[in-house]
Every structure is written in structure tokens, then in C-alpha cells.
Amino acid sequence: MRTALLASVLALACTPGVACAQDAPQPQDPHLARNLAATCANCHGTGGRSVYEPLVGQPRVKLLQTLDDFRTGEHEATIMHQIVRGYSDAQLELIADWFSGQQKN
Amino acid sequence: MQRRNFLHACTAATAALALPCRAFAASARPHVVVVGGGFGGATAAKYLRMWSEGGVDVTLIEREQAFVSCPISNLVIAGLQRMEQITFGYDLLQSQWGVRLMSDEATAIDPDRRVVRTARNGEIAYDDLVVAPGVEILSAGIDGLAGHEDRIPHAWKAGAQTATLRRQLEAMPDGGVFAMSIPRMPYRCPPGPYERACMVAHYLRTHKPRSKVLVLDANADIVAKKALFQQAFARYGDMIEYRPNSTLLAVDAATLEAEFEFERVRADVLNVIPPMRAGRIATLGSLPLINDAWVDVDWLTLGAKGLPGVHVIGDAIFPAPGMPKSGHMANQHAKVVAAAILNALAGLPPNPTPVVMNTCYSFVDDRAAMHVVSVHQYDADKGQLLAVEGAGGLSAAPSDAEGRAALQWAHHIWADTLG
CATH class of the missing domain: 3.50.50.60 (FAD/NAD(P)-binding domain)
Structure with missing residues (x-):
């Protein structure tokens, strides 16, 4: 965790015209998974730490299966069957990766 | 310190x-x-x-x-x-x-x-x-309104006016008229006024059943969850009366009269949501x-x-x-x-592919609610966050299960925002 902060502090040293790591092309945002997962927090708690519907620390396979079941209608939902269709498969995988990789506490 | x-x-x-x-x-x-x-x-x-x-x-x-x-x-x-x-x-x-x-x-x-x-x-x-x-809130655009928000509250920023409107409803006699003016779009929380009409009607039906809810909408039609709100209004019989194309011009804080483009209305509780x-x-x-x-x-x-x-x-x-x-x-x-x-x-x-989504529940009585949801992905050509087609949608009908989900949603978003 502290490494991330250090990296961001070091990155501040990047100035125009001076070569640094950030000059390399960025295929995708390094925080993309975190950002996508944050769109779930309104209903699943900050960092997925909801009391009712926690996502944090859930196995990746289970999360993806549940999302797929919402999409197909296998798993009955109030709103998730409509929300899941708004994300690409790649985005859902990033979200599942992120939540499964977080410590519960 | x-x-x-x-x-x-x-x-x-x-x-x-x-x-x-x-x-x-x-x-x-x-x-x-x-x-x-x-x-x-x-x-x-x-x-x-x-x-x-x-x-x-x-x-x-x-x-x-x-x-x-x-x-x-x-x-x-x-x-x-x-x-x-x-x-x-x-x-x-x-x-x-x-x-x-x-x-x-x-x-x-x-x-x-x-x-x-x-x-x-x-x-x-x-x-x-x-x-x-x-x-x-642009109260000054409506003649006679500015400075009289205690008497004619908007209650469109939750706080003191929410409590004021509640007190006015409690004091309203059975058989009285609650009139609400809705501004033209865009305004904060498009389904909010229609939810309020239902919730006021629920209270009146339970406690003051001879009363009336007049919904005077500057828009040409219900602007959110239209079919669902039409059904919800119908559940209250003729207690709720919906009138589109009703642009408010002036109010009289002394008499609680409201002058619209095409009619004059007198209310016992007047809830004006001004343009914003x-x-x-x-x-x-x-x-x-x-x-x-x-x-x-x-x-x-x-x-x-x-x-x-x-x-x-x-x-x-x-x-x-x-x-x-x-x-x-x-x-x-x-x-x-x-x-x-x-x-x-x-x-x-910046992240080249931001995503945002919206969830909105509206209550129609003391237990049942209904939703609309949408997911918005960034479109690089248009430079906009656009609603994903084929995703999102509405409830089939209001339900008690969604009422519980709505309260749960509120607790979650309060915690995600403030704690």
C-alpha cells in the first residue's frame, strides 16, 4: 500500500521533456479495476464491505458466475440483471479480480 | 485542535x-x-x-x-x-x-x-x-414567492423546509388541497416530485381521506418512470389529479393562491418547486x-x-x-x-474509459418502491458518458421487496458518501 503512495510521489518528479516511466504508452489506466469496482460501492459498501451484500474477498469464479447468472436470468435480481448488461465482460473480470484480491479486513 | x-x-x-x-x-x-x-x-x-x-x-x-x-x-x-x-x-x-x-x-x-x-x-x-x-433554487422567477418559502416551501433541499412541509400537511384539514408545482426539466431528481405526490397521497388517504393532491407539472408529461407513476397515481383513485403543461407564474403567500398560465388554483398546502x-x-x-x-x-x-x-x-x-x-x-x-x-x-x-451508473428508487406508499437504473460508458468519439443501450431499465411494478431494497440502498450510499 505504501508503495503505491511512493510511486505516486516519484511520479510527481516527471516533468515535461524529461524521460520517465510515465512516458511509455499506457495500454490502460493502472487503477482501472479499482475505479470500476468503485461504481459498485453505492450499494455494496466502500471497497465492497457491505454488511448485506459484501463483495470483498469473494472468490473470483463465484463473483463472475453470479454476474453471469444475473445476465441470463438464472439468478433472480431486483436491479442487477439490468446493471450487469452495462459492463463489458472484460470490465466484469477486472471488477471480480479487484474484489477477490482485497482483504476482508 | x-x-x-x-x-x-x-x-x-x-x-x-x-x-x-x-x-x-x-x-x-x-x-x-x-x-x-x-x-x-x-x-x-x-x-x-x-x-x-x-x-x-x-x-x-x-x-x-x-x-x-x-x-x-x-x-x-x-x-x-x-x-x-x-x-x-x-x-x-x-x-x-x-x-x-x-x-x-x-x-x-x-x-x-x-x-x-x-x-x-x-x-x-x-x-x-x-x-x-x-x-x-430560483424563487425570484415566480412572482410573490421570494422571501415566503416558510409559507410556500419547496423542500427540494432536504432540511428545515422538509420539516416545514411535514408540519403544514399535519395541520391541513381533511378535505383540503395539497398542490405541488413541478418545474420544467432539467431539475434535481426527475422522479422526486411524482414520488412526493404518491407519498403525500398515502398520508392523506390514511389520515385525511377527503383531501386532494393536485400535481401541476410545467412539463408536457411525467418525465420519469411515466407508466409506473401513472399506475401508482391510479391506485389513489381520484385523490391525485395530474395536470401537464402547467407553468407557474405567480403565488400569493397570504391566500395560498397560485396563478398558472391557464388557470388559478387555491391550496391549503402549496408546495412550489421552482426552476433551478x-x-x-x-x-x-x-x-x-x-x-x-x-x-x-x-x-x-x-x-x-x-x-x-x-x-x-x-x-x-x-x-x-x-x-x-x-x-x-x-x-x-x-x-x-x-x-x-x-x-x-x-x-x-486520466482514465480513458470512465464508467458511471445510476440507481433510483421511488416509493409509492409506505412499503412499495420501484426503480430505474442506467449504466453510462465513455464514448471517445462523442466525448460523452452515454447510457449503454440494452442495459438498465425499470421495475415491472412497484413491490415491497423493492421498498426494502430502497432503504438498504439509502443506508449504503450514506455510508459510502460520509463514512
């Missing part, structure tokens, strides 16, 4: 030099100032602290002592929830996340010098600014506006167009097509802006 000492030292030093306070910047830690502690601003403050792991100093300028939630406030008006249940402090933002709360009002933005002027704390310098001022625009700090001249009302932003960064370092989120912005002005959406904007600011501070470009 530390905060007070810091501010004190800062004021003394800068007063002597007649310079804006740069103490935060001098510490070499980036300083982000957030104006407005609603769903957007409070979330932005929290996520900036959380995602930077304390590496960025955040000052939240808020003039109110407490956060009062607009979502669920229609249940307070119906007597089903209490004000205390929708009122929250800012203490967790401070104790848990280290946000510096400044109880003050921002009065001007100077983007060239990167300072915000405040009513009591002088100039506050920022490296990045997040402006989340919500909406300004971006919160006042956004319309004082420093920010780019569309239609002289809403701020023009770049969707990748939520940056105000042409103003480096200034970001605007929530109800105050000119929305992307199909994007509602809602607390949920403001909370989602906040996460995009927090990510964009932290990327920029780290020398990274």
Missing part, C-alpha cells in the same frame, strides 16, 4: 503578507479543496483521501452543520421517517479519513491564482479544486456555463472546460444525454474526479 491551530497560523501569516494561504502547498503535499459536502463533494473528499492513502490533503468547505439526505426525505414528509433518520454529521469524514472540514461558505473562485474566497476564513489556496455546489440552476458559486462568472445555468465539463476529468485545476461534479453540471441529476450520480462523478485528480498528480493521463 491541530486544524484550528493550523488555520490560525495560516491566517496570521497571510494577513501580514496580504497573500493567499499557501501553507498546504508549502508542505509539498498536494492540497485539494472541495466546495460543498453533499453526495458529490463528500464522496470526492473521502475517495481522494482513501485512494491517495493520506498522500493528499483535502479541505471540505461546507456551510451547513449537517448533511440532510434528499433521498428518503419524501418519507419524512409523509410521516414515515423522522428528520434524525436522514440527518448525518461530517465527523467520520474527519476522524476516519482525515478530511479537514471548514465550516464556512465559499464566495468566489479565482482560477488564475488558484484560490477560493470564503466568508470567514479568507482565501484558501488549492492545487486542485472540486466544486460540488448542487443547485440554486447550478449552485450559486458556479454561476458567479468564473466557470463556463451552458444555457447560463449549468457548468460545461470535460467528461474524462470532470474538469470545467478551459480551467485547469477546476473540476465540477453533481447536479451543477450540464448533464450528458440521459444522465439524471441525482445523489447517486453525484457520488459516481466524485469517484471519476478523485481518480482523475490523483492520476494527474502522479503524472498519469
